[in-house]
Amino acid sequence: MTIEMSDIPIHHPVTASRVFSGQALVITPAANTVRMFNPTGSRIWKLVDGRRSVGEIIQTLMAEYTVDTEQATRTSLEFFAMLEEKQLIHWKKAPV
Amino acid sequence: MLTTTIPLFETVNATAPATTRDFPACDAEFSVGDAFDHLLGGFDQAHVPYMGLLELTHKCNLDCVMCYNVPLAQPELTTAEWLDVLEQMAEAGTLRLTLSGGEILTRRDFFTIAGHARTLDFALDLKTNATLITPESADRIAALQPVQVDISLLGASDSTFDAVAGSKNTFTRVLRGVQLLQARGVAVKLNTLLLNLNVHERSQMVDLARTLGVEYKHVVKLSRSDDGQEKAGNTQLSTDAITRVLEDNRADFAVQAPTAETRTCKVGLSSFLISPYGEIYPCQELRISAGNLRRQSFGSIWRDAPIFQELRSRHTYANFPECRVCPINAYCVGRCSGLAWKRDGNLYGADLTACAQAQAHYQQRNPGQLAPLTPLQAKQRRHYSANGNPA
Numbered sequence: 156m157t158i159e160m161s162d163i164p165i166h167h168p169v170t171a172s173r174v175f176s177g178q179a180l181v182i183t184p185a186a187n188t189v190r191m192f193n194p195t196g197s198r199i200w201k202l203v204d205g206r207r208s209v210g211e212i213i214q215t216l217m218a219e220y221t222v223d224t225e226q227a228t229r230t231s232l233e234f235f236a237m238l239e240e241k242q243l244i245h246w247k248k249a250p251v
Numbered sequence: 252m253l254t255t256t257i258p259l260f261e262t263v264n265a266t267a268p269a270t271t272r273d274f275p276a277c278d279a280e281f282s283v284g285d286a287f288d289h290l291l292g293g294f295d296q297a298h299v300p301y302m303g304l305l306e307l308t309h310k311c312n313l314d315c316v317m318c319y320n321v322p323l324a325q326p327e328l329t330t331a332e333w334l335d336v337l338e339q340m341a342e343a344g345t346l347r348l349t350l351s352g353g354e355i356l357t358r359r360d361f362f363t364i365a366g367h368a369r370t371l372d373f374a375l376d377l378k379t380n381a382t383l384i385t386p387e388s389a390d391r392i393a394a395l396q397p398v399q400v401d402i403s404l405l406g407a408s409d410s411t412f413d414a415v416a417g418s419k420n421t422f423t424r425v426l427r428g429v430q431l432l433q434a435r436g437v438a439v440k441l442n443t444l445l446l447n448l449n450v451h452e453r454s455q456m457v458d459l460a461r462t463l464g465v466e467y468k469h470v471v472k473l474s475r476s477d478d479g480q481e482k483a484g485n486t487q488l489s490t491d492a493i494t495r496v497l498e499d500n501r502a503d504f505a506v507q508a509p510t511a512e513t514r515t516c517k518v519g520l521s522s523f524l525i526s527p528y529g530e531i532y533p534c535q536e537l538r539i540s541a542g543n544l545r546r547q548s549f550g551s552i553w554r555d556a557p558i559f560q561e562l563r564s565r566h567t568y569a570n571f572p573e574c575r576v577c578p579i580n581a582y583c584v585g586r587c588s589g590l591a592w593k594r595d596g597n598l599y600g601a602d603l604t605a606c607a608q609a610q611a612h613y614q615q616r617n618p619g620q621l622a623p624l625t626p627l628q629a630k631q632r633r634h635y636s637a638n639g640n641p642a
């Protein structure tokens with residue numbers, strides 16, 4: 156699907172996860188897998204709280220990292236697409 | 252303050268099997284091999300309460316001869332109290348939870364508690380006797396997406412199973428529960444505590460697990476009850492029988508002489524147990540209370556309780572006087588402080604089941620040679636020589 160800036164990512168209900176000292180640990184129990192992300196991916200995972208939109212998450216990253224809008228947007232969207240493909244997140248549309 | 256450069260958002264560790272990371276049974280062997288293990292090692296060092304065993308109730312519909320739970324005359328935690336405890340544990344960093352009993356399905360609010368745990372992103376393992384599983388409850392268990400459901404297999408026939416479990420048609424009912432879960436894609440593991448009542452059906456139980464296509468494990472460790480009573484003393488396998496079982500297993504193991512800093516298990520580092528009454532204990536065997544959740548927060552108990560502090564700082568071979576000088580300690584992989592403590596109140600003593608296991612390992616690696624006695628076995632033999640053997 157095309158990801159819109161107003162879309163709100165949610166941790167997929169099949170996952171279980173925690174962020175330990177900035178390191179996200181994501182378990183997919185039924186698939187018997189454990190995944191870890193690098194610090195930035197872990198930060199995004201923590202920002203995925205079912206309330207923030209993609210745009211808001213990117214804005215937060217830009218405030219925390221030395222990064223321009225183009226790079227932050229491109230790499231964030233790639234990461235969200237990967238999370239969706241691996242069924243680690245799903246989406247809810249922002250209320251109109 | 253903008254100080255860092257944004258790196259690529261890549262997965263740094265692909266996937267690793269999760270079921271090898273059971274709730275730390277005291278006979279587990281540990282190795283640090285990959286990034287996930289490295290992270291787990293970090294939890295131990297930082298004392299992150301990563302894994303918890305929650306005994307939601309001590310009520311059970313069976314009456315197993317070896318059950319170590321002793322229901323107390325005080326109220327179990329309410330639904331609201333458990334939900335609050337879950338919130339506290341999530342805040343403290345707990346990720347893996349094993350929900351156990353008693354029998355978890357005797358709690359009418361089981362799915363409320365378990366569902367809230369999943370909402371809080373916990374990974375769940377469930378322990379059940381499976382006799383109360385219906386098609387409806389199997390659907391709800393599957394919806395929880397548990398890592399695994401652990402089920403006790405105490406015989407390969409109704410007559411044997413019933414003799415252990417104190418009920419009727421238990422084997423048939425357990426088998427039905429297993430199949431209901433399997434039909435819904437739930438990972439099941441069967442566990443057998445070998446007793447002199449069921450050891451004769453050991454091979455049939457192994458065959459059954461193979462036929463069902465489920466993981467299987469049998470253990471020989473028999474615990475005293477939580478109140479220290481030898482409830483199941485007469486059903487315990489003899490040391491010779493334990494040795495025979497372990498020799499038959501012939502699982503691979505490492506022979507490694509312990510150093511003064513070696514720990515025999517990770518008790519107190521990153522795992523804990525909560526009883527139905529809100530007591531926090533270091534593990535299933537070591538029922539020394541760290542505090543009660545009705546009076547203190549989870550975080551303060553985990554951080555400050557004297558028993559956790561002691562286990563973190565002193566639970567090494569340097570402080571195990573019998574084990575330190577044991578001639579076969581390089582073959583020992585299962586010493587349990589909880590069993591040592593239950594036997595004579597000594598947290599740093601030896602554990603006879605582990606002694607038998609070490610002897611079996613010795614004989615496996617040194618065919619034809621009689622394994623030396625451990626210091627505890629030698630002490631026990633001297634005691635029996637002087638006072639007579641109760642057996």
